[in-house]
Amino acid sequence: MTNKGFEILLGGMPVQTSKFTWDISLNMSTNKNKLVEVIEVLTTLCLPQPTRALPRVWATVSGGYGDIYATTYERNESGQMVVTDAGLFRAAAEKKLVGNYQPDWVGGLNMPSPMEGCLSGSLLMPASAEVYSGADAGLDATGVSERSLEYREGGVIIDGVRADSTANTVSISSQQYWGSYSGIGENYIFDRTQYKAS
Secondary structure (H helix, E strand, O other): OEEEEEEEEEEEEEEEOOOOEEEEEEEEEEEEEEOOOOOOOOOEEEOOOOOOOOOEEEEEOOOOOOEEEEOOEOEOOOOOEEEOOOOOEOEOOOOEEEEEOOOOEEEEEEEOOOOOOOOOEEEEEEEOOEEEOHHHHHHHHOOOOHHHHOOOOOOEOOOOEOOOOOEOOOOEOHHHHHHHHOOOHHHHEEEOOOOEEO
16 A cells, blocks of 8 residues: 655734734645555455445555445446336446545644633534445435435336337336435445534
8 A cells, every 4th residue: 555645734823912812723634545455366355344335445456445336327338328128227237436435635724712711613624535325325215215205106217228229118116216226326425525613
C-alpha cells in the first residue's frame, strides 16, 4: 500500500486586546492510497461487510483501499438498458466500481472560546466519499418507502430493450418494479459528504 497526501494548518488571532482574544484555526488534509500488492496468489481482497449487502468493498491491486463495487444495470453497446423477458431490470454480469468510502479530503474549523462562558465551536467537514444505503434498498424492496407508492395504479413499462434489442412492452406491477430496482446496487450509492458542528 502506498499513501500520498498533505495537511495544511492555518491559524490566526483576528482580535486581541488586554481583556479579550479570539483565536481561529483552519485545517485541511487529503490522502490518496493505492494498493500495490496483496499476497502472491491474490489480486483482490474482499473487506469485512454484511453478507447480504449488494455491493462489495474490495482492496484491489492498482485500486484504492475502500473501493466500492456494486451491481449495475446491464446495457447494450448503444447504452440502452437491457431488461429481462419478464420486463424486469437486469443486472450486469460483473460488479463495477461505483465509489470509495474514504473521503477525498477532510477539513476543520476551530474557534476556542475567548473567555470562560463564551461561545466556542468547531466544524468538521469530510467531503466527497460514497456510502451504500441498505436501509433504503430494504424499504423499497418491501414497499414501505414513500417512493415505492409510485406505479401502484396501472403498473409501469421499463424504458429498455430485451436481449434481442426489441423494445420492452411488458407492463409490471409496482411490487415487481421496486423488487427489481432494489436489486441494483448502484441505485443506493450516495454521497456521504457531511458537516459536523460542535
